[in-house]
Amino acid sequence: MLTVLLAVAFIAASSRFLTRAQEKPAAPAPQPTANATPASSDAKANKDNPVQLSLSSALALARKNSTVYNAALIEAGSAGIDRALARDALLPQVNFNNEYLYTQSNQHGGVRFIANNAVHEYTSQGNAHESIDLAGLANYRKVSAAAALARAKAEIASRGLVVTVAQNYFNALSAQFKFEDARRAADEGNRFLELTQQLEHGGEVAHADTIKAELQAQDRRRQFQEAQLAVLNTRLDLAVLIFPNLQDNFVLTDDLRATAPLPTLEEVQQQAARDNPDLRAALETLHMSSSEVAAARAGYLPSLNLDYFYGIDAPNFATHSFFQGDRLDNLGSSALATLNIPVWNWGATRDRIRQAQLHQKQAKLELSYSQRKLIAEIQSLHAEAETALNQLTGLARSAELAAESQRLTSLRYKDGEATVLEVVDSQTAYVQASNNYHDGAVRYRVALANLQTLTGVLTTP
DSSP states (O other): OOHHHHHHHHHHHHHHHHHHHHHOOOOOOOOOOTTTOOOHHHHHTTTSSOOOEEEEHHHHHHHHHHHHHHHHHHHHHHHHHHHHHHHHHHHOOOEEEEEOOOOOOOOOSOOOSTSOSSSSSEEEEEEEEEEHHHHHHHHHHHHHHHHHHHHHHHHHHHHHHHHHHHHHHHHHHHHHHHHHHHHHHHHHHHHHHHHHHHHOOOOHOOOOHHHHHHHHHHHHHHHHHHHHHHHHHHHHHHHHHHOOOOOOOOOEEOTSSOOOOOOOOHHHHHHHHHHHHHHHHHHHHHHHHHHHHHHGGGSSSSSEEEEEEEEEEEESSSSSEEETEEEEEEEEEEEEEEOOOOOTTTTEEEEEEEEHHHHHHHHHHHHHHHHHHHHHHHHHHHHHHHHHHHHHHHHHHHHHHHHHHHHHHHHHHHHTOOOHHHHHHHHHHHHHHHHHHHHHHHHHHHHHHHHHHSSSSSSOO
């Protein structure tokens, strides 16, 4: 219930602050920077100190609060404990046993149960036990491979989280830029409507121009409202991902327009061959299945158990006793060695080996598929990032040209040299070109994050 109330308050506050931004007087605004945020963040920052949120700090917060990532970490930690337990099982074990046994006696003072030594028997002994079994060694290797596999899966979850956070972070940045562009477009639409009305009153343009300008202004206001909603939604998506409590008191500090370097295809291939977690997970799965085969084959071999006992096993709970005037020491030691030789188990060992070999075959197929998939993903993702990077310069130039075209067309319209349709087209072209640039920047940063999931941690400018 508390979470629902916080969410409602969050949405109401953001909508109120964004509405205030719409009521600002129309004025040309400079090109926004990466620190630019809608009025919601600016108004709230006047009351509280907002969180300065870079991409790296957002990743750190997401790692603390992501349930999927932390579940993978817990699984890796549990697998590490299983490995320690399997290792401990191979080492000598020491126990101290205490026991009292009472048995009925017969008429001659002896015991009625021949398995018991005396009517009253006390044991207090230390026991050192060691089991030498090749199956245990193979099982330890299997559990070690499982622990390495769990660590690789945790790394996969970490890099997947990087992509998710980067996508949400840059989407929120892009929404802020689009918000500013939509506000300027709405202001420009209102100014153009006022201009056509003034020119119509002076008899310089037809009423059709005023109608077209009003339609354009209404369309720009609707686009501004959609931009408000997009800012709210993208910030909510990011806040839910990184904060333990829902909040909107943060400012994004990275610059969407800053171009992160793109590594060469050869560098990516070398790093992926060394550090790719999917490939490492496939390798550890193969190692685990190979150890499973070895453990199954060890079922044909004998196992040796060694035990050493030291303490008392006597009718009196004491270090010594007396019999017919002689003092007898109760403290003593004994050793036991047991060799277990498997003879017949109805083919269970053979079936375990066949089952393990099937798992090994599947692991080999998965490793081969992972290698092929890695090669294909490297080429595809690198081509995607390279294409997006190459297009950024052209998109930025298009946005600059569209802004200049809009300015010149408006001046020509005032001088009677351009039609209202040309002005409307120039405004539409500017908004589209600006949005295309922001979308292209997000595309490159997300493509780079996807590429780096194959090689290493995310690179930030």
